[in-house]
Amino acid sequence: MGIILVDMDGVIADYVGGIERELSHAGIDPIPRSMMTRYDFSVYSKEAQEFIEEIPQRRGFFYSLKPVEGALEGVIELSTQDEVFICSAPKISSRYCHSEKSEWIKNHLGKEFCKRLILAKDKTLVMGDILLDDRPDVFGIAVPKWKQVLFRQPWNSHIQEMPSFSWSEGIKRFYDIVRTLWD
Secondary structure, three states, X not given: OOEEEEOOEOOOEOHHHHHHHHHHHOOOOOOOHHHOOOOOOOOOOHHHHHHHHHHHHOOOXXXXXXXXXXXXXXXXXXXOOOEEEEEEOOOOOOXXXXXXXXXXXXXXXXXXXXXXXXXXXXHHHXXXXXXXXXXXXXXXXXXXXXXXXXXXXXXXXXXXXOOEEOHHHOHHHHHHHHHHHHO
């Protein structure tokens, strides 16, 4: 069995969808995800960007995120074959992030998965074989032991130099990709 690290925001929890929901509630039209080429919301106006920065500070934001389609089933299926840990970078500026991410995991994946939640600002320090993350530029102070599979999202679809995957492809496809990384 290997160790698979699965990112939370954008991979199993729809962070961008949560931001879009809050923008809509404030009367700001969300920009189509297909126009996003980075995970930083730079396609929005300066005023909207300031509003977006404030959204994750709110109580209930992280807990209210919807699951990414197919993610919960995918994580559970992966956990039948490998050791799966949820590895997420916390939003340091949010006093609610840590506890709400844990509560989200408990609510959507069960209490046992809370023991498998790793919150680390620097994922390169976390041991594992594979990191499934939607961020193509995961870097830090260490050379990671894991190899990355990019979780495909509209903002990273232009990345060609990295193997990519989405839950709709099925777990067999994920393992086909993983085998190519270790051959």
